[in-house]
Amino acid sequence: MNGSVNVFGILAEFPTPADLMHAAEKVRDAGYTRWDVYTPFPVHGMDHAMGLKNSKVGWFAFFGGLTGYTTGMLMIWFMNAFDYPIVVGGKPMFSPFSAFPPSYELTILFGAFGALGGMLILNRLPRWHHPLLKHPRFIERGASHDKFFLVIEARDPKYDEASVRQLLESLGGQNIEVVEE
Amino acid sequence: MSEVAISMTPPPVPKELERPPLVLNQRSLGWISDHIAGIAEGKAPVWWWLAFIPSFLMFLVLVAMLAYQISTGVGVWGNHHPTMWGWDIINFVWWIGIGHAGTLISAILFLLRQRWRTAVNRAAEAMTIFAVMCAGIYPAVHVGRVWFDWFLFPIPNSNGIWPQFRSPLMWDVFAVSTYFTVSVLFWYMGLIPDLAVMRDRARTKLRQILYGFFALGWTGANRHWTNYEKAYLILAGLSTPLVLSVHSIVSLDFAVSQLPGWHTTIFPPYFVAGAIFSGFGMVLTLLIPLRKLCHLEDIITMRHIDVMCKVTLATGSIVGYAYGMEFFIAWYSGSPFERFAFMNRALGPYWWGYWLMLFCNVAVPQLFWFRSVRQNLWLVFILSILVNIGMWFERFVIIVISLHREFLPANWGYYMPTWVDVATFLGTFGLFFTMFLLFMRFLPMIAISEVKGVTPQADPHHPLGGAKPHGGGHG
Numbered sequence: 001m002n003g004s005v006n007v008f009g010i011l012a013e014f015p016t017p018a019d020l021m022h023a024a025e026k027v028r029d030a031g032y033t034r035w036d037v038y039t040p041f042p043v044h045g046m047d048h049a050m051g052l053k054n055s056k057v058g059w060f061a062f063f064g065g066l067t068g069y070t071t072g073m074l075m076i077w078f079m080n081a082f083d084y085p086i087v088v089g090g091k092p093m094f095s096p097f098s099a100f101p102p103s104y105e106l107t108i109l110f111g112a113f114g115a116l117g118g119m120l121i122l123n124r125l126p127r128w129h130h131p132l133l134k135h136p137r138f139i140e141r142g143a144s145h146d147k148f149f150l151v152i153e154a155r156d157p158k159y160d161e162a163s164v165r166q167l168l169e170s171l172g173g174q175n176i177e178v179v180e181e
Numbered sequence: 182m183s184e185v186a187i188s189m190t191p192p193p194v195p196k197e198l199e200r201p202p203l204v205l206n207q208r209s210l211g212w213i214s215d216h217i218a219g220i221a222e223g224k225a226p227v228w229w230w231l232a233f234i235p236s237f238l239m240f241l242v243l244v245a246m247l248a249y250q251i252s253t254g255v256g257v258w259g260n261h262h263p264t265m266w267g268w269d270i271i272n273f274v275w276w277i278g279i280g281h282a283g284t285l286i287s288a289i290l291f292l293l294r295q296r297w298r299t300a301v302n303r304a305a306e307a308m309t310i311f312a313v314m315c316a317g318i319y320p321a322v323h324v325g326r327v328w329f330d331w332f333l334f335p336i337p338n339s340n341g342i343w344p345q346f347r348s349p350l351m352w353d354v355f356a357v358s359t360y361f362t363v364s365v366l367f368w369y370m371g372l373i374p375d376l377a378v379m380r381d382r383a384r385t386k387l388r389q390i391l392y393g394f395f396a397l398g399w400t401g402a403n404r405h406w407t408n409y410e411k412a413y414l415i416l417a418g419l420s421t422p423l424v425l426s427v428h429s430i431v432s433l434d435f436a437v438s439q440l441p442g443w444h445t446t447i448f449p450p451y452f453v454a455g456a457i458f459s460g461f462g463m464v465l466t467l468l469i470p471l472r473k474l475c476h477l478e479d480i481i482t483m484r485h486i487d488v489m490c491k492v493t494l495a496t497g498s499i500v501g502y503a504y505g506m507e508f509f510i511a512w513y514s515g516s517p518f519e520r521f522a523f524m525n526r527a528l529g530p531y532w533w534g535y536w537l538m539l540f541c542n543v544a545v546p547q548l549f550w551f552r553s554v555r556q557n558l559w560l561v562f563i564l565s566i567l568v569n570i571g572m573w574f575e576r577f578v579i580i581v582i583s584l585h586r587e588f589l590p591a592n593w594g595y596y597m598p599t600w601v602d603v604a605t606f607l608g609t610f611g612l613f614f615t616m617f618l619l620f621m622r623f624l625p626m627i628a629i630s631e632v633k634g635v636t637p638q639a640d641p642h643h644p645l646g647g648a649k650p651h652g653g654g655h656g
Contacts, residue, residue, distance in 0.1 A: 016647025017639060024403075040210060041374075041634035042406040043641055050403060055411035061419070072355075075335060079343035091347050101352035101430055105359040108423045112363045112416055116370055119412035123405045126397035133400065143401045144378045146210035146633075 006181045008131035009035075009153035010164050011138065012173025017043045020148040023171040024049040027150065030167060034156035038132070038143040057118040064114020065107045072103025131181050138179075151179065203297055203635045205479040207645075210633050213480070217627045218382055220475050225622060228474055233618045239611025246605040247322060255325040257601045264584045264596035269323040271576040272606050274431060275459070276316035276613075277357065278452075278572060280364070281424055282460020283309025287367060288420035291413075297488055299631035300481050303375075304471070305464050306368040307626070311616040312463070313361045315609040320353075349433040356430040363423055367416050373399050373409075374630040428456040435579065441522035442583030445510065451503035455572060458496035458542070461489055462568030467617070469562045471626070480627055483556060490555040493568060497546030500575075504543065518588055530595060531582045534574050541571020 014020040017039065024037055028051045037046060073096070080086075081094035091098070120126070132138045132151065143149050150173065152164050161178070168176050204213070225233075250257050260267040283305040290298040321330050333354045337343050344351050376396035383389040399405070429449035436448040465486070472481045511523040526535045545567045548554045555561065586593045620626065638645040 016641070018641040018647030018649070021641045036402040036404050038401045039403065039406070040214075040378075040401060041630045041639055042410050043403070043639070045641060046403050047407050052404065052407050055408045057408050057411040058415060061412075061415045065419075076346045079335065079337075080346050084337070084341055084343055086342070086345070088345055088347055095347075098347045101349075101426070101433075102346060102355040104426060105352075105355040105423075105430075108419045108426075109359040109362060111419050112366050115412045115415040115419070116366050119370070119408045120397070122408045125399070125405070128393065128398045130398055130400055133398070139381045141211065142381065144374070144381045144399075145214050 007154045007161075008179045008181045009151045009155075009159075010161065010168065011132075011135065011175075011177050011179050012150050012168040012171075013137070013175045014148045014150065014173060017148060019172055020150060021046055021049045023150055023168075023173065026171055027152065027167070030158075032152055032156050032158055034153040034159075036151055036153075038138070038149040038151065040144055040146060056122060057115055060118025060121070061111045061115040064117075065111030068106035068108070068110030069103050071110070072106040073099055076102065131179055135179050137175065137177065201482065201484050202637070203300065203482070203484075204632065205482055208479055208636070210636065210638060213633050213636070214378055214382075214629055216476075217480070217625050217629050217632070218378055220621065221379065221623055221625055222382070226474075229618060229622065232614065236611050236614035236618060239608055240615045241611070242604055243318075243608025243611055246601055246608055247318070250322060250601060250605070251327055255323065257599060258605075259596060259598040259602055260323075261594070261596075263587060263592045263594050264581055266323075266580050266584060267596055268598050268602040268606060269319045271573065271580050272609065273316050273319035273323075274452075274576045274580075275573050276312045276319075276609065277360075277431060278428060278456035278459045278576075279463045279569070280309040280312035280316070280360070280460065281428060281453070281456035282464050283307070283312075284360075284364060284367075284420050284424040285457050285460065286464070287371070288417040288424060291417040292421060295488075296635045297485055299628055299635050300485050301464060301468060301489070301627075302631070303368075303371065303628045304468060304621075304626050305460075306364065306371070307617060307620045307624075308463060308467060309364050309460075310361070310368060311613050311620075313357065313364065314616065315613050317357065317361065318609065318612075320357075349430065349437045352430045353434055356427045360423060360427045363416075363420060367420055370409075370413065370416060371628055371631070372624065373397060374401065375625045375628060377401065378629050379625065425453055428452045440583055440587055441516070441518040442526070442579065445507065447503055447506055447510070451500065451507075454496045454499035454503065455542075455575060458493060458500055458546075459569055459572035461493045461496065462565045462572070465489055465493070465561055465565035466569065469558055469565070471621070475621075475626075477627070480632060486558070486561060487552075487555045490549045490561060493565070494546050494549035497542060497549075497568070501543035504539065522583060522586075525586050526578055526582050529582065529586065531578070531585070534577050534582065538571050538574040538578050541567045542575060545571065 012023075014023055020037055020039070021043060024046060027035055028049065037043075037050065039046070076099040077094045085093045087093075132143075138149065141147070150168065152159065152168070165176055208216075258267060258269065260269065283302075286298050286305045287302045290302075321327060324330060332338055333344060333351070335344055346352075373396060376392050377399035380389060380392035380396045383392050429452065432448035432452035435443040436445060438444060468481055469486070472478060508523055511519045514520075526532075545564055548560075548564060554564075581596050585596050633639055636645075637643040640646040640648075642648050
């Protein structure tokens with residue numbers, strides 16, 4: 001590791017989403033791995049520019065939905081056909097048709113929890129402490145307002161303060177600063 | 182192969198095909214944040230207090246009416262044999278129907294890539310949540326002994342008996358509670374980036390802590406956005422079958438019974454169309470004044486009003502078709518009870534309710550065919566209120582008129598609500614508006630990050646987003 005322990009990374013500002021995207025392509029091609037761009041809204045095409053793979057949130061939602069459907073069917077069978085069966089209107093004790101609507105709703109309910117929970121788990125959120133959230137340039141009319149940032153983190157194996165600075169400058173980054181941990 | 186370089190810039194769009202922009206006057210990204218977040222910052226304007234105080238007093242009326250009803254019994258309402266469902270279930274179905282527009286805007290229009298939804302989805306989702314709250318009160322208290330409400334949950338009662346899942350009333354419990362929960366999840370997830378905006382702008386310690394806590398440490402990192410967008414897409418995909426199923430299941434509460442006028446297969450699609458119709462009516466009723474009071478004309482443009490009127494027209498026409506088809510099937514079925522039920526709707530003692538419904542739900546929305554009507558805000562506002570009056574009478578027609586004269590003339594009766602029914606219903610408006618006014622006072626009522634995302638300066642392939650005139654190319 002180069003750089004001192006209490007440096008989080010180097011922050012550069014870009015004027016437009018297009019500039020940020022071109023810079024991201026170059027940073028990706030330079031072989032950096034611990035870096036990110038920070039934008040007020042998701043920029044279309046940025047995933048490709050950063051070389052990110054398809055998000056895995058879908059798996060969380062899928063297994064959530066599967067759990068929901070199974071829970072619904074098993075719960076209704078257990079309650080109305082196994083644990084305490086009561087004849088109502090001559091209807092069968094258990095039928096997949098009458099058990100379907102609640103199971104369907106539980107599929108959606110658990111699937112939705114899976115999607116939101118999966119998003120938070122994959123993003124390692126909630127995380128109320130972050131070095132960037134202490135940085136005035138980043139928070140005051142910054143990444144949540146209308147600014148576009150790129151940060152290469154000190155944890156990156158290729159991190160070297162001078163070469164990162166030079167790369168970001170050559171890509172048109174402005175206000176290049178070191179962010180402390 | 183020729184060596185001619187292919188230009189990366191698309192040819193200019195012909196003038197007549199150009200769409201009006203979603204955000205007028207080329208507002209900057211910063212302006213969007215300042216303007217929308219500004220509504221929830223600083224001192225509350227006078228009009229807000231003028232709206233909030235009466236709403237809150239009405240809410241207190243609701244509390245008093247519920248306390249009176251619970252401590253006395255359901256007899257304080259007008260429900261009696263043979264009309265065992267009255268204003269309670271009418272208002273339940275009416276409120277839950279209103280909620281449907283929020284999910285339709287946030288989920289179905291998202292899947293259909295209708296980008297105009299970004300300006301209205303947050304407020305419509307909030308409306309959904311508060312409408313479902315109002316709706317949820319009725320089934321809970323109409324059972325009479327609210328302390329037995331837990332019988333609805335999958336918990337064995339004191340004799341070890343479980344709830345009975347062969348009844349649509351149990352399906353309804355799952356549908357409505359899932360609908361409420363998923364609507365809240367969807368709404369909250371959409372709020373996370375905007376809560377980060379509020380956190381970064383907060384000037385007092387308390388606001389920093391509260392917005393910071395609920396923003397969950399959102400930084401706007403693209404590695405987060407990619408998971409976020411996927412989760413949002415999946416939630417939209419899950420909410421779409423949800424919104425269609427909820428009102429279908431509500432309609433099964435009626436359709437699975439054998440009462441003439443209720444026992445029809447057309448109910449699920451007809452209820453869903455009606456729900457969306459009334460929901461858009463309420464969105465227009467809420468947003469037309471708010472747009473003016475909060476100076477949002479550049480974000481909620483006339484184009485937004487125009488398309489919402491068109492959705493109202495389309496769903497209103499589906500509802501009109503369903504009314505006609507119900508009559509046809511009643512005649513075609515050959516069942517004298519079925520035929521009587523429908524003749525009784527149009528010509529029986531409650532004929533005025535039926536014709537008021539037809540006027541408000543079938544005739545009134547047809548005015549939206551005219552562009553001049555869709556562009557006249559006063560007219561749209563009045564018509565949107567008529568739509569909701571009409572949809573209230575639709576539930577009145579279905580519930581009260583069907584119940585009051587069923588098979589045996591010995592079982593006939595005439596239903597009248599009591600003053601408690603009326604005051605409870607007015608009280609739910611108090612709850613609804615109190616919640617909505619608090620929402621717009623403390624949370625961004627328009628999705629800031631989503632509106633930014635549909636501006637041209639957010640598009641890296643648009644000249645305003647920094648694209649080079651001849652295309653930058655990608656590595």
